[in-house]
Amino acid sequence: MAIEFVTTRELTNKAGEVKGKVRIVKLKEQPKALVDYTCPECGFSEKRHELWEEPLVIGEGTKRKFLVRCSKCGNEMRFLKLKKEAKKKKKK
Numbered sequence: 001m002a003i004e005f006v007t008t009r010e011l012t013n014k015a016g017e018v019k020g021k022v023r024i025v026k027l028k029e030q031p032k033a034l035v036d037y038t039c040p041e042c043g044f045s046e047k048r049h050e051l052w053e054e055p056l057v058i059g060e061g062t063k064r065k066f067l068v069r070c071s072k073c074g075n076e077m078r079f080l081k082l083k084k085e086a087k088k089k090k091k092k
């Protein structure tokens with residue numbers, strides 16, 4: 001199983017506190033990515049599989065954005081692809 005993309009990010013709530021986190025793992029052989037998150041707003045944790053397309057993944061390359069919505073409170077966790085990750089990919 002080859003990993004196509006992986007990211008781990010800390011998430012802040014509306015009060016600016018780091019209360020949650022998200023990890024996305026996309027394997028090359030699978031159409032869905034594993035989304036493992038803890039919502040910074042309500043504390044709900046879940047692991048689920050989502051299709052590697054909108055609304056989870058928006059855009060391409062270094063402009064790629066991610067959107068994960070909490071199943072419990074509906075909070076939208078948005079984040080950009082890190083530049084660091086883009087550099088890592090080029091080296092390989």
Ligand SMILES: [Zn+2]
Pocket residue numbers: 039040041042043044070071072073074075
């Ligand atoms: Zn939530």
